[in-house]
Amino acid sequence: MTLVPTIGLVRGARAFHRGIGAFNVIHVESAEALVQAAEDAGRPVILQLSENCVRYHGSLEPIARAMLAIAESSSELVAVHLDHAEDEELARSAVDLGFGSVMFDGAALPYAENVAATRRVVAYAHRAGASVEAELGVIGGKDGAHAPGVRTDPGEAAAFSAETGVDALAVAVGSSHAMTERTASLDLGLIAAIAEAVAIPLVLHGSSGVPDETLQAAIRAGMTKINVSTHLNAAFTGAVRATLDEQPALVDSRRYVAAGRDAMAREAARLVGLLSPDLRSPDTDSLDIRTTDLPATEGSDAP
Template identity: 40%
Template sequence: MTLQDKFQQLDKQNKALLAVNFYNFETLSAVLKAAAEQETAIILQSTKSTIDYLGLEVTANLARTAINQYGVKAWLHLDHAQDIDLIKQALDIGYDSVMIDASEKPIEENREITRKVVEMAEPYGANVEAELGYIAKLGQSKEKAAFTQPEEAKQFAEDTGIDALAVAIGSAHGFYDKEPDLDIELLSRIYKETPAALVLHGGSGIPDQQIQAAVRNGIRKINVATEVKNGFINTLRNELPQTNEIDLRKIFPSAINHVQHLLKDKLTMINQD
């Protein structure tokens, strides 16, 4: 089943997929263990930074091997790519889905670049995600507001042919300075107008009730990254002062378990009726 087919299935069920970034074998393992335990499908996400760290071939092959090992239905997604050459390389190596993020460019330029990526991905049958509106990235102001508008989203999706669209409705990447307040009413209107599957970025730190409301009102993919990094590193910070152990294979499991349980809880929450 392609990710596009899965989104259509989720739309009929009014459900969503969790999409989780991984950074090494340990975080990848935690994600897949959680999905296997919950017997649910999941999206594995890697960014340019992870690819720079691991290498594209290692990133893709590590993910594929781990998916087979844990017996999970999963799709490999390139998250927040801005380099079309990197997107082409990811498609060539077998990524199921790619995101072109030209959201900080003028909308006409965003539309043009996104359309090129859609055309590029078509022979591969890959899912293409884009972003419209202002969703603060790490280090950017969360006070600035440029929410996605329904008619604009509809026109953008129809003009580009994208499969999925990340919308700005009050979420942000990274840690939140205060509790986010998603504009669920706006989301509902975007959903009614837009043919593409809707994506919520900045899923770390959003209260469960708001995430569940977002799913009920059209979100089909929920991105989580910051909580994975934060949980993994903080667990190690707490463990390392208490041991003289130098065997990484004995130190990492507690951090893996922490992330696994974190994601298990999120998967349970998202899949609640």
């Protein structure tokens, strides 16, 4: 069993100025592909399940239990995380199921409401040994949520993290969700300024649109958790499409889905190696990434 707390992987990567890949699960085959990628690369990975994906499957528990089982069966270190949950009850349910971390996304709320709601989620999660990621401001993309050029303010990020007690913070530094071309330009100076101001690991959402060398530069500047979804989905879908084009009479879905799974595993393994250290190498032997050390946080369980 190698299911480990998310916070251990994230803090371990941050301590050695490296990144940790956090990749979104869409279905069982993508979870299998991402765990295979971790094993092939010999490095840890974080599996993420979004609120949108929960909605697609109709409920949290079946796909969540499948993810947890796949993670537990891996020979590599794997953490399981709930991504972009705007529903406090969903975040609590993920904690109850055994997720190592949840992201509560209250970015669309007024600042004071975001702080209050995030504190409630943090209090609940910390009592169960789970960590919490939050978002300050809105990462662009999908719904055009903010105009180009909007960025996270380092001072506000420091105040928000202190007020909420979150364990990681997603910040707006130039990336955008759902990009299919890797052309995003990040504000590396701003990343460094936020990393200097905030004592917790930083998270880059929308990393699918960021070129390899820019991702590595962002990690050097202070980014830690690197979220990728669309780029890996494109690898999966491209392989499915190619297989069906080559074999138009094919009707066994296992055949073309397997091609997608293999393609996703290959590209995810490449990204894992690009972003993440081997956290069990000699220079990290003193770091116990299997445990949590989360502070008690005052707050209410009430929705």
